[in-house]
Structure formats: C-alpha cells, structure tokens
Amino acid sequence: MSRSGPPQEWWTAAELAASGLPDLPTTKRRVNDMALRLGWANAPGKSRKRAARGGGLEYHWSVLPARARVRLAITGAEEVVKPVRARDEVWAEFEQLGEQAAARARQRLEVVQVVEALVRSGSRRDAAVRDIAKRHDVSARSIWNWLDMVRGIPPEDWLAYLAPRHRRGPTGGTVIVDPDFGDRLKSDYLRLAQPSFTSCYERTRRWAAKEGVPVPALHTARRWYQRTTSTAMEVLARKGVDALKRLYPAQIRDRSGLHALEAICGDYHRFDVFVRMQTPDGEQVVRPQMVAFQDLFSGKILAWRLSHSANSQTVQLCLGDLIEHWGIPKHALLDNGREFAAKTITGGTPTRFRFKVTEEDIPGLLTTLGCEVHWATPYSGQSKPIERAFRDLCDRVAKHPACEGAYTGNSPDAKPENYASRALEFEEFRALVDAEIAAHNARPDRRTEVAFGRSFDDVFAESYARAPIRKATAEQRRLWLMGARGVSVNRTNGRISFMGNAYFDEWLHEHLGATVVARFDADALWDGLHIYALSGAYLGFAPCQEKVGFFSAEGAKEIKRARTNFTKATRAQLEAHRRLNAAEVAAGALGAMPTAPAPPPARVVEMPVPHKRAARVSRASAEDERPVEEVVTSLTRHRTARGARVEDERDLFARALEFEASLARGEALTADQARWLRGYQTHPDYRAQKLLAEQLGQGLRG
Numbered sequence: 001m002s003r004s005g006p007p008q009e010w011w012t013a014a015e016l017a018a019s020g021l022p023d024l025p026t027t028k029r030r031v032n033d034m035a036l037r038l039g040w041a042n043a044p045g046k047s048r049k050r051a052a053r054g055g056g057l058e059y060h061w062s063v064l065p066a067r068a069r070v071r072l073a074i075t076g077a078e079e080v081v082k083p084v085r086a087r088d089e090v091w092a093e094f095e096q097l098g099e100q101a102a103a104r105a106r107q108r109l110e111v112v113q114v115v116e117a118l119v120r121s122g123s124r125r126d127a128a129v130r131d132i133a134k135r136h137d138v139s140a141r142s143i144w145n146w147l148d149m150v151r152g153i154p155p156e157d158w159l160a161y162l163a164p165r166h167r168r169g170p171t172g173g174t175v176i177v178d179p180d181f182g183d184r185l186k187s188d189y190l191r192l193a194q195p196s197f198t199s200c201y202e203r204t205r206r207w208a209a210k211e212g213v214p215v216p217a218l219h220t221a222r223r224w225y226q227r228t229t230s231t232a233m234e235v236l237a238r239k240g241v242d243a244l245k246r247l248y249p250a251q252i253r254d255r256s257g258l259h260a261l262e263a264i265c266g267d268y269h270r271f272d273v274f275v276r277m278q279t280p281d282g283e284q285v286v287r288p289q290m291v292a293f294q295d296l297f298s299g300k301i302l303a304w305r306l307s308h309s310a311n312s313q314t315v316q317l318c319l320g321d322l323i324e325h326w327g328i329p330k331h332a333l334l335d336n337g338r339e340f341a342a343k344t345i346t347g348g349t350p351t352r353f354r355f356k357v358t359e360e361d362i363p364g365l366l367t368t369l370g371c372e373v374h375w376a377t378p379y380s381g382q383s384k385p386i387e388r389a390f391r392d393l394c395d396r397v398a399k400h401p402a403c404e405g406a407y408t409g410n411s412p413d414a415k416p417e418n419y420a421s422r423a424l425e426f427e428e429f430r431a432l433v434d435a436e437i438a439a440h441n442a443r444p445d446r447r448t449e450v451a452f453g454r455s456f457d458d459v460f461a462e463s464y465a466r467a468p469i470r471k472a473t474a475e476q477r478r479l480w481l482m483g484a485r486g487v488s489v490n491r492t493n494g495r496i497s498f499m500g501n502a503y504f505d506e507w508l509h510e511h512l513g514a515t516v517v518a519r520f521d522a523d524a525l526w527d528g529l530h531i532y533a534l535s536g537a538y539l540g541f542a543p544c545q546e547k548v549g550f551f552s553a554e555g556a557k558e559i560k561r562a563r564t565n566f567t568k569a570t571r572a573q574l575e576a577h578r579r580l581n582a583a584e585v586a587a588g589a590l591g592a593m594p595t596a597p598a599p600p601p602a603r604v605v606e607m608p609v610p611h612k613r614a615a616r617v618s619r620a621s622a623e624d625e626r627p628v629e630e631v632v633t634s635l636t637r638h639r640t641a642r643g644a645r646v647e648d649e650r651d652l653f654a655r656a657l658e659f660e661a662s663l664a665r666g667e668a669l670t671a672d673q674a675r676w677l678r679g680y681q682t683h684p685d686y687r688a689q690k691l692l693a694e695q696l697g698q699g700l701r702g
C-alpha cells in the first residue's frame with residue numbers, strides 16, 4: 001500500500017536537526033532560527049503545539065525546503081528503530097533499582113527461563129506461554145512482552161533487561177531535557193555565588209518561553225541535573241578548590257614502623273592572645289607566634305620557642321634546643337614557608353622550592369647534620385600532624401582563665417565582648433605555654449595506633465630507650481647559634497661589646513682590632529659568645545663579663561686578682577720564649593754582619609767642563625796649596641797645645657783597624673770590644689784618620 005506522504009509528517013526542531021535532510025541546519029538552535037526567519041509558525045495549519053511533555057512546536061513537513069521535501073517524498077525519512085541499549089547502561093540502571101523492583105525482575109526471569117526450557121524440550125512456544133501464564137497467575141501478553149524484551153540478548157543479561165522501566169519514563173531511558181535549556185540552567189546554577197536551583201530554573205524558563213525551547217517541569221529539571229552532575233563538580237563550581245579537596249579523604253599513614261626521634265614535624269602557630277613583648281621596634285602588644293617540633297612516632301612535642309613573628313632565627317634556635325636535649329633526627333617534615341626554607345636551615349636541599357637553589361649554596365643546619373627534609377603540601381593542614389596538637393593548644397592556652405581579657409577570638413567576626421581589655425606579660429604567657437605543653441605530653445588515654453591508652457611521654461620514653469639516637473658534637477652544637485657579622489674586637493684590651501654586654505677572654509689579645517663573627521643564643525646572651533673568623537674558622541669562646549657595683553670592694557678585688565694572674569702568666573710565657581739576653585743577641589748579630597766591599601779605582605778621570613754661567617773660582621793661594629802632611633802636622637801641634645790627650649788619635653785608629661781586621665778574618669770580638677768599635681766608628685776622629693789613610697797610605701799609622 002502506497003503512501004501519499006512521508007512516514008512522519010510532523011517534526012520538532014530537534015528531530016529536523018538530527019534528520020540529515022538537505023538544506024537543513026544540524027543544530028536545534030539554527031533550525032529554530034530558520035523557522036523564525038521563514039515564518040513557519042505563522043503558516044496556517046503548518047505548526048502545532050507538541051503534545052508530549054516539555055511542550056514546544058512541531059512543524060509540518062510541507063514547510064521544509066524543496067530538497068528536503070523531495071528527499072522525504074522519494075525515500076521517506078529513516079524509520080526510527082528502537083535501539084538496543086548498551087549492556088553496561090542496563091546493568092548500571094539495574095543497580096539503582098529498589099529491592100521491590102529487583103524482585104519483580106527476578107520473577108520475570110524465572111518465567112522466561114521456564115518458557116525457554118519448555119521450548120527447548122519440544123513444546124510449542126504459544127502452548128508453553130499459555131501453560132506458564134496459568135501456573136504463575138500472569139497474563140500471556142505479559143509473558144510475550146518479556147520475551148520481546150530479551151530477544152537477541154545473551155541469557156546472562158536477561159535479569160537486567162527484564163527490570164521494570166515504567167518509573168524511568170515512557171522511553172525506557174533517562175529523563176530528557178532540551179540541551180539548550182539544560183546548558184543554560186547548569187551555567188546559571190554552577191557559580192560561586194551559589195544561587196538557588198529554583199531561581200535559576202525560573203530565569204531559564206523565561207528565556208526558553210521566549211526562544212521556543214521546550215521547558216521541563218521543575219522536578220524533572222532537578223532530577224535531570226542530579227543525574228547528569230556529580231557532587232564533586234558541583235562543590236568545585238559553587239564552593240571552590242579548597243572545598244573540593246576536603247571531599248577527598250586524607251591519606252592514612254602508619255606510624256608503627258617508626259621509632260622515637262626518627263622523624264619530626266615542625267610548623268608555626270600564632271596564638272589568639274594579646275601579649276606584651278619585645279620586638280625590633282621596641283615593646284609592643286602582639287599576638288605571639290610559636291615554632292614547635294613534634295615527634296612523629298609518639299606525637300610528643302619535643303621543642304618550642306616563642307617570638308613576635310615567624311622567622312628563620314627562631315626556627316634555628318628551636319632546632320638547636322631539640323638536638324641539644326634529644327638528638328639528631330633522620331627525617332624532618334616541614335612547612336614550605338620562608339622561615340623553614342631559609343638557606344640557614346635547609347640550604348643545599350635540592351627540592352626546597354623556595355628562593356634560588358644553586359650548587360654553591362652553603363649547606364644549612366639540617367642538611368649539614370644529615371637530616372633528610374620533606375616538604376608538606378602548602379596550605380594543607382592534613383599534611384602536618386602537628387596541626388592536631390595546635391588545635392588542642394588553641395583551646396587549652398588561648399582560652400585559659402589566665403588569658404581572660406587578652407583572648408582575641410579565632411576570627412575577626414568572633415571577637416569576645418572583652419576584646420583587648422588586657423595584655424599578658426611575656427614571661428607570664430611563656431610559663432603558661434610551657435605548663436600546657438607539658439600537660440599535653442603527659443595526658444593519658446591517647447587513642448593513637450602506637451599509644452594504646454598511654455601518654456605521649458610514655459610512648460616516646462619507651463621507644464627512646466631502645467632506639468639508635470645520634471647525638472651532636474660540641475662543634476655541631478655551635479651550628480644552630482645565630483651569627484652576627486661585623487663584630488669588632490677592641491684595639492686596646494680585646495673586649496667585645498655586643499647587644500649591651502661585654503665579652504672577654506685572654507686569647508682575644510691575638511685579634512686586637514679584628515672584625516669577627518659572633519654566634520650566640522638570643523635568649524641566653526649571658527651564656528657567652530662563640531667567635532669565628534670571617535673565613536669561618538673557629539677562634540674560641542668569650543664569656544660574658546658581669547657588671548659590679550661602682551663601690552664594690554669585692555668586685556675590685558676580683559678584677560685585681562684576675563689582672564695579677566694574667567700578668568704573671570704572661571711573664572712566665574715571655575721567659576719561656578726569651579732564652580737569650582740582649583748582649584748575646586747583639587754579639588751574634590754583629591758576627592753575622594757582612595763586610596762592605598772597597599770601592600774600585602777609577603781608571604779614566606774626566607775633567608768637568610764648567611758652565612758658561614757658572615761663577616769663576618779664584619786660584620788657590622800658596623797657603624791653600626800646602627801639602628796635606630803640613631796641614632796634619634799643624635793640626636797636631638794645635639791640638640797638643642790645647643791639652644794632652646789620654647791616647648793619641650793615631651793609636652786609637654790603629655786599634656780600630658786591628659779589630660776590623662779580626663772581624664774580616666772571621667774572629668769574634670768580646671762584647672766590650674764590639675761595643676767600643678761601634679762607638680769609635682761613628683766618631684769624627686775615625687772618619688778623619690780613615691780619610692788620611694786612604695790618601696797617604698799606611699805610612700800615617702806608624
């Protein structure tokens with residue numbers, strides 16, 4: 001029997017987009033735009049309201065473009081074949097059924113299996129259906145429907161395909177919502193502003209009515225949204241990344257394989273208490289911060305220090321307290337903050353991810369001591385077990401009765417009524433923190449996997465007694481002290497003035513005026529300074545000098561006694577080093593002195609040519625041209641006339657020549673002879689006699 005038209009005469013926009021007909025858009029939105037542009041809805045008898053749920057319009061095939069109508073008239077639209085649903089989808093839906101629906105599916109499976117068994121035994125199918133219908137009190141039509149539901153399906157999947165489907169809609173699938181409607185509804189609802197679902201639905205419904213998009217009922221849209229949107233996606237879109245992270249359970253780590261001091265965990269905590277304490281800007285009221293280190297095996301807090309801010313110096317000193325009292329840990333789980341990632345703490349660690357990491361980095365404290373550093377995930381309290389202890393201290397310290405009036409609240413909108421009415425003194429607050437941490441460690445009935453009702457102290461002590469513990473040497477203990485460059489040693493007495501205190505030891509005299517590096521504990525300046533050279537070499541320890549009363553007699557006696565002992569010790573040291581007297585040293589030095597060589601004679605004498613502007617010299621008179629011998633003779637007579645001398649000058653000069661000849665031969669002189677020769681060689685008579693001897697020869701001596 002022939003048809004005058006296509007099998008399907010009325011089409012929705014979605015069906016036309018999926019039909020594949022020529023000259024038609026492939027999306028529903030564009031089909032609606034085409035219908036609006038060509039006025040399909042205004043053509044008489046060519047449009048009608050859709051009878052199914054959701055509403056919308058359907059268009060008669062005659063309004064379609066010519067080529068689309070020809071295709072429908074010649075070949076007809078493809079027959080809609082009921083698709084066979086995928087096996088995984090059917091089983092997924094079966095798992096969502098209630099117990100009652102699952103029981104009905106098992107009842108149908110039993111009936112179908114009996115029918116098929118009778119057919120395989122030789123019975124006719126219709127007879128088997130009628131017989132089983134009577135036995136199970138069901139209609140034969142129902143059994144035929146069940147057989148149709150599993151036709152072509154493997155027997156092992158019949159149970160899922162026989163499950164009731166009426167509650168999932170007439171199509172046997174899931175709830176259908178127009179894609180454009182659903183996209184706009186989700187985009188409006190999945191925002192950080194967290195609008196209500198009803199308000200988003202109303203806005204989307206108004207838009208759909210204007211655009212001619214089918215509108216599902218509110219409960220239908222809600223069920224569609226819940227089925228197509230995961231909880232994790234909704235949390236991420238409406239509450240952010242941090243809320244999404246909380247959906248994922250924290251990792252459970254086993255501590256039973258550790259031992260005491262094998263691994264520690266460190267972090268900073270700011271107390272919600274106003275405390276008056278010293279800062280670099282003077283005394284101020286601040287919220288103090290505490291750096292603490294916890295043993296990961298037992299949970300015991302091993303070391304802690306308070307400061308006005310989070311800084312690497314306090315971390316360094318707190319680590320020093322831990323190593324000094326307990327030992328060197330093998331592993332350290334640290335927060336990735338600047339105070340822990342400072343090069344003085346973890347320098348040389350390749351995975352520091354803070355500051356610039358270079359091969360020339362000086363190893364930090366933990367790196368030098370061979371402690372492996374592990375970095376916790378930033379902004380993740382679950383990664384640091386010590387955060388659990390900090391939560392306890394928030395309640396037991398910040399809300400302690402001693403802090404009444406100084407408690408700030410844990411957030412700006414949680415301030416107490418007596419906010420900032422008082423501030424604790426630092427020493428008072430430190431004593432409170434020390435007491436509460438001691439109580440925290442000693443509290444029994446701990447329910448950890450290693451405590452079993454014991455306290456953290458008991459667990460740590462038991463493991464510490466039999467665990468291999470590494471202790472620090474005296475040289476290693478100085479590594480965690482703070483260093484101050486540019487400290488000068490007094491040029492006069494060797495004293496070092498540092499942070500209002502004076503430090504001195506006798507060995508500092510070897511470094512008068514030098515610039516050195518001082519390592520110290522900021523909380524124990526009176527314990528003294530460890531002094532290093534700028535090159536890093538250790539020089540020694542300088543104790544702190546205590547001040548005494550201005551008129552203190554005991555203080556005066558003490559310093560006098562110390563100075564006397566110092567003087568005696570220095571004199572004894574000098575005598576031990578100075579084993580020769582001055583005369584013995586002088587004699588040895590003179591005997592080792594070389595003899596000056598005689599000047600060589602001039603072979604060619606050149607007469608100087610006077611300058612034309614030089615003054616003319618008058619010719620010498622007869623008196624001036626007298627021989628030198630006469631001049632010497634006259635000088636001798638003149639000196640003799642002035643008075644007799646103890647010894648003639650020529651005899652003294654002859655004696656000096658004998659001593660000089662002895663020294664030239666390598667013979668030693670006595671101390672008196674050497675002293676006389678040195679004195680005579682500087683006398684004018686010696687120089688005059690030597691000049692005469694050089695001009696007249698040896699005859700002058702005799």
